[in-house]
Each structure stands twice: as structure tokens, then as C-alpha cells.
Amino acid sequence: MVHTTFTLCVSHISLLSCNVDYLLTQFHPFKLNMIRSNLRKRFECLYEGSAKQGNPTLLNEVYTELYITESESGEINYEHEVRQIERHSRRAATEDTPIKCSDIFRALPGQDKPIRTVLTKGVAGIGKTVSVQKFILDWAEGKENQDVQLIFPLPFRELNLMKDKTLSLSDLLQVFFPETKHLKISRDKYKVLFIFDGLDECRLSLDFQSDVRLCDVSESASVDVLLTNLIVGNLLPSALIWITSRPAAADLVPSECVHRVTEVRGFNEPQKEEYFRKRFSDQRLANTIISHLKSSRSLFIMCHLPVFCWISAAVLEKMLSPSGEIPKTLTQMYTHFLILQTNIKHEKDYEKNVTDEDMILKLGKLAFQQLVKGNVIFYEEDLRECGIDVTEASVYSGLCTQIFREEFGLYQGKVFCFVHLSVQEHLAALYVHLSCTNHNRNVFDPMTKKTYELHQRAVDEALQSKNGHLDLFLRFLLGLSVESHQVLLQGLMKQTRSSSDSNEETVEYIKKKIRTTCSPEKSINLFHCLNELGDHSLVEEIQQYLRSGRITEAKLSSSQWSAVAFVLLTSEKKLEEFKLNEFVGAENKADHVLQKLLPVIKEYRTAE
Numbered sequence: 156m157v158h159t160t161f162t163l164c165v166s167h168i169s170l171l172s173c174n175v176d177y178l179l180t181q182f183h184p185f186k187l188n189m190i191r192s193n194l195r196k197r198f199e200c201l202y203e204g205s206a207k208q209g210n211p212t213l214l215n216e217v218y219t220e221l222y223i224t225e226s227e228s229g230e231i232n233y234e235h236e237v238r239q240i241e242r243h244s245r246r247a248a249t250e251d252t253p254i255k256c257s258d259i260f261r262a263l264p265g266q267d268k269p270i271r272t273v274l275t276k277g278v279a280g281i282g283k284t285v286s287v288q289k290f291i292l293d294w295a296e297g298k299e300n301q302d303v304q305l306i307f308p309l310p311f312r313e314l315n316l317m318k319d320k321t322l323s324l325s326d327l328l329q330v331f332f333p334e335t336k337h338l339k340i341s342r343d344k345y346k347v348l349f350i351f352d353g354l355d356e357c358r359l360s361l362d363f364q365s366d367v368r369l370c371d372v373s374e375s376a377s378v379d380v381l382l383t384n385l386i387v388g389n390l391l392p393s394a395l396i397w398i399t400s401r402p403a404a405a406d407l408v409p410s411e412c413v414h415r416v417t418e419v420r421g422f423n424e425p426q427k428e429e430y431f432r433k434r435f436s437d438q439r440l441a442n443t444i445i446s447h448l449k450s451s452r453s454l455f456i457m458c459h460l461p462v463f464c465w466i467s468a469a470v471l472e473k474m475l476s477p478s479g480e481i482p483k484t485l486t487q488m489y490t491h492f493l494i495l496q497t498n499i500k501h502e503k504d505y506e507k508n509v510t511d512e513d514m515i516l517k518l519g520k521l522a523f524q525q526l527v528k529g530n531v532i533f534y535e536e537d538l539r540e541c542g543i544d545v546t547e548a549s550v551y552s553g554l555c556t557q558i559f560r561e562e563f564g565l566y567q568g569k570v571f572c573f574v575h576l577s578v579q580e581h582l583a584a585l586y587v588h589l590s591c592t593n594h595n596r597n598v599f600d601p602m603t604k605k606t607y608e609l610h611q612r613a614v615d616e617a618l619q620s621k622n623g624h625l626d627l628f629l630r631f632l633l634g635l636s637v638e639s640h641q642v643l644l645q646g647l648m649k650q651t652r653s654s655s656d657s658n659e660e661t662v663e664y665i666k667k668k669i670r671t672t673c674s675p676e677k678s679i680n681l682f683h684c685l686n687e688l689g690d691h692s693l694v695e696e697i698q699q700y701l702r703s704g705r706i707t708e709a710k711l712s713s714s715q716w717s718a719v720a721f722v723l724l725t726s727e728k729k730l731e732e733f734k735l736n737e738f739v740g741a742e743n744k745a746d747h748v749l750q751k752l753l754p755v756i757k758e759y760r761t762a763e
């Protein structure tokens with residue numbers, strides 16, 4: 156005890172002579188603690204979907220470690236996000252250096268440069284925001300990164316609200332953290348971390364070329380100038396900066412300002428299982444759900460994405476209690492999710508002015524129109540255009556809490572988006588499908604009416620898209636048209652008419668396109684489409700070849716090579732080593748095989 160008092164005295168004397176700022180923090184331990192405990196309260200619960208209205212989940216109970224790696228380059232990938240997920244999920248976990256989320260500011264062995272700014276990339280729904288939340292909670296609970304004295308989470312979604320304001324950094328912090336009043340952070344004497352989550356949502360014009368230089372935290376400027384100066388290091392040069400972003404927006408910050416790029420890759424195979432074991436206290440239910448998901452390769456691949464795990468958990472939990480038809484394809488899973496949301500609405504919203512059918516069609520129309528334009532964020536006028544009355548908020552908050560969430564945004568107005576891009580793609584496909592079956596209308600071409608004509612046009616549109624923005628939409632559209640899906644849809648839409656055409660023409664058309672398309676990525680998506688349509692003929696043919704070992708002697712057509720690629724990519728086996736000579740033979744020259752199987756070879760750890 157005596158010893159402790161003595162130590163405190165000595166430290167105060169030495170502090171008096173060293174710096175005033177530090178002293179200020181010492182005199183404000185109460186304030187620091189208050190900030191810490193406020194952050195703990197703010198981040199201890201995970202608010203997902205309808206949990207926003209109550210029943211929040213404790214983050215520590217469901218948080219599952221994510222697979223995060225140091226990215227080899229800051230290179231930006233414009234490919235469609237789902238395709239990236241499938242590709243990443245094929246990679247063996249040992250390929251890159253994994254980093255624990257709490258260690259992102261720590262140098263790896265062999266790296267000696269201090270890390271000030273970290274940029275974390277990751278596709279939508281992969282867990283960036285949850286990682287930020289966990290990082291802060293661990294710190295606030297005194298578990299990790301205790302050398303950091305203050306953390307300021309400043310999500311771009313909230314910073315957007317300050318777009319037109321002129322103020323100093325100190326003032327800005329006081330707006331978001333009133334507890335910081337009287338806390339001087341001016342001279343960089345204590346370690347502060349700023350977290351800017353969701354760069355992709357940024358509405359401020361961040362101009363890193365600008366020569367407006369700001370070094371003083373009490374100097375006023377526009378919010379974008381404050382941020383660029385903070386990120387570049389003119390303001391508070393020793394503060395740590397963490398920025399998260401979806402891949403397409405990650406290059407808004409020039410690479411020379413970033414000391415480390417990490418990538419959230421979602422859940423690897425063991426983490427997928429861990430997620431469901433944590434999510435359900437009933438382990439038998441967790442096991443049933445895991446084995447069901449494992450029985451369908453494409454579902455298990457999608458579980459790489461935490462938001463998909465959450466959708467699957469919600470759907471399967473409801474479905475597995477009484478015995479029933481369990482979703483087997485991607486389309487079925489999403490349709491069940493929609494049904495679930497509609498049921499939640501019925502539980503809550505007895506007086507309704509709009510029928511489910513109407514609302515789904517309107518939302519679907521919005522989803523489709525915006526998808527075609529490449530938009531994931533919409534405004535009130537976009538809703539009005541689709542006949543959605545913005546003031547009837549109760550209707551979609553009941554129907555679509557988890558599908559459609561209202562965001563704060565630009566110009567004080569409301570900004571909307573679907574909870575995940577894939578949900579938008581599913582609703583868009585549903586709209587296009589129902590317009591055809593119920594109203595005989597082909598949204599791409601009013602002159603044609605038959606289902607197979609719609610399908611052919613959609614295939615063509617998807618093939619023409621450079622970034623693949625209609626690929627998943629196409630998979631859903633075809634999945635919705637299969638006979639067995641009609642029953643599901645009837646549960647959702649009272650007046651659904653089953654399509655009278657069979658899908659044979661569509662299957663043949665897709666096979667023809669597989670033969671002629673030169674993009675391996677596109678033909679692999681077409682194989683996924685055949686899978687949704689329940690046609691496995693090409694794939695089975697190839698599986699036989701592969702099993703017999705006669706593939707080196709066979710002269711394969713272009714479509715058969717695409718099938719080889721598809722079979723290898725969707726196989727259960729880990730892609731460890733690609734052996735070219737297993738495919739090369741008199742009929743198949745090495746460079747030809749290499750060209751045909753390039754999308755697969757990229758997924759293997761080694762090739763010889």
C-alpha cells in the first residue's frame with residue numbers, strides 16, 4: 156500500500172515537469188473511463204435485422220473469429236462479390252498469413268516499420284463492421300490493445316451527416332463524443348485510435364491531392380479536409396487510423412497513405428461450423444443445420460459469408476422444428492428467408508393497407524430497376540417511382556425489417572438499401588419471374604411472352620455484363636422457375652400461376668451458350684444456372700471421364716472443358732496441387748489445357 160502511494164507521488168512529480176497534455180489526461184481518468192464504459196455499452200450487443208426492435212444478442216456470445224489476412228497488394232477487385240466469395244472459399248487456409256483482428260496494428264515477424272494506418276477490405280456482409288465492434292469491445296473490456304488510451308469510432312454513415320459543416324477536429328469529436336469536452340488530445344501525447352468504418356458509404360469528397368494542410372486540432376475546416384489531414388498524418392501524426400471498406404471503394408485512399416492492407420475473408424470451414432454452434436444453444440439443432448448445409452455444396456460455399464450464415468440460421472431454425480421441405484439450393488434458401496420475413500410481419504402488423512403480394516412486387520421492381528443501373532443505395536424518389544409510399548414506413552419496417560433497412564444519409568434525406576446485395580438480386584429475380592408468370596410480361600422485351608424467351612434474354616443480358624452484375628440475379632431467376640419452387644412461391648404469393656412452359660428450351664439454350672462463350676467465369680456461372688434448374692447431365696458426363704482417368708485421351712469440346720472446371724471448383728476436395736499431366740494427352744495440348752482450366756488453377760495452392 157505504502158509502496159503504491161509512493162509510486163503515484165513520484166509519477167506526478169515527473170509528470171509536472173514533462174507535459175501539460177498528459178497531465179490533463181491524468182486529471183481526467185474519470186472522463187477516460189466514461190468514454191471506455193460508454194463504448195462498452197454501445198458495442199456489447201449485436202443488432203442484426205429485427206433485433207433492432209428488441210431482443211439484441213450479446214456480441215461475445217455469438218462472435219466467431221473471422222479469417223483475416225494481410226493482403227498481398229492493395230489491388231482492387233471489381234468482380235462481382237459472390238464470385239469472389241466462391242473463389243476465396245476454395246483457397247486453402249495456409250496460403251496467406253492470417254492476422255487476428257486485435258493484432259492489426261502489430262507488425263508481423265520480420266516487419267519492423269510501425270503501422271499507423273490500416274485499411275481493411277472485404278465484400279458486403281463479410282464481417283467488417285462486426286470486426287470493428289469486437290475490436291472496440293475487447294479494448295473497452297480491458298482485454299486487448301491496452302496501450303491505446305482512446306478509441307473514436309466514426310462510421311462514414313454518421314460522418315456523412317456532417318457533410319456541410321465547418322468545424323475543428325476537437326469540435327467534431329465533441330459532437331460525437333460529448334465526454335471529450337476538456338480532454339485535450341492536441342499534442343499527440345497519448346495513443347488515440349480513429350476508426351472509419353464503411354468508406355464505401357462515404358459521401359464526403361475526400362481530396363487527397365488538395366494542398367490544404369491542417370496541423371492543429373483546434374483549427375476549423377470542412378469535415379472532408381479534417382479527415383484527409385488526419386488520414387495523411389498532418390493532424391495528430393501519431394494517432395492510429397483504421398479504415399474499412401468494400402473492395403470497390405478501397406482505392407479512395409491512396410496507397411501511400413496506408414501502411415497495411417488487410418482483407419476479411421469471412422469464415423473458413425471450421426469457423427462456419429463454430430458460428431452455428433455458437434448461434435444455437437441447442438447443439439442438436441446446430442448439428443442438424445450444419446449437416447444440412449454441408450449436404451449442399453453451393454450453400455456451404457455461401458456460408459463463407461457471415462450474413463448468409465445469419466440468413467440460413469434464421470431460415471433453418473424455423474424450418475427444422477416441424478418436419479418440412481428443407482431448402483437445397485441458393486434460390487430456395489432466399490425464398491424461405493423472404494417467407495420468414497413476411498411471417499414476422501404478420502406477427503406484428505395486423506392492420507395493413509398493402510398486401511404482401513403488392514409489397515413484394517413493388518420492392519422487387521425497385522430491386523430490379525436499381526440492379527440494372529448498378530445501384531445498391533436508393534432515395535425516396537426511387538421508392539415513389541415504384542409506388543412505395545415512404546410515409547408508410549410501418550409497412551416495410553414490418554415486412555422488410557431484415558431485408559430493407561433505412562439508413563441515415565446525405566442531404567438530411569433518407570437513404571435506403573437492402574440488407575445485402577444478394578437479397579436485392581433475389582427480389583429483382585422474383586419480380587421479373589412473377590411479371591412473366593402472373594402478368595405475361597417480359598420486362599426485358601414487352602414483345603415476347605414465353606418463359607423461355609424471358610430466360611434467353613436474361614442469359615444474354617448476364618453474358619453481356621462486364622462485371623457480372625446480373626450473374627446471381629440470373630441464377631435466382633432460373634431457380635425460381637423450377638416446378639418444385641412453385642409450391643414455395645404459392646405460400647408467398649396467393650395468385651402465383653405456375654409457368655406452363657417447361658425449362659427444356661432454357662436448359663438447351665444455356666448449354667449452347669456454354670459451348671460458345673469464351674469467358675471461363677461466365678460459363679461457370681452458367682453451370683451454376685444448370686444446377687439451379689436441376690440439370691446435371693453435362694456435369695455427370697464429365698465426372699465419369701474424370702473417374703475413369705480417360706480424360707487425357709478424350710477430345711473435349713469447349714463446353715466439356717468448362718464442365719471440368721466447374722466440377723473441380725465445386726468438388727468437396729481441398730484444392731492442394733494442380734497436376735497438369737493428369738489432363739494433357741495426345742488430344743489435349745498443355746497450353747490448351749492451361750487456357751481452359753485457368754480459373755481452376757488459380758485456386759490451387761501449387762501447380763506443376
Ligand SMILES: Nc1ncnc2c1ncn2[C@@H]1O[C@H](COP(=O)(O)OP(=O)(O)OP(=O)(O)O)[C@@H](O)[C@H]1O
Nearest residue numbers: 203217218219279280281282283284285461462465
Ligand atoms: N464475426 C462474426 N461473428 C458472428 N456473426 C457475424 C460476424 N461477422 C458478421 N456476422 C454477421 O454478419 C452480418 C453482417 O456483417 P457486417 O455488417 O459486419 O458486414 P460488413 O462487412 O460490414 O458488410 P457491409 O459492407 O455490407 O457493411 C452481421 O450482422 C452478423 O449477423
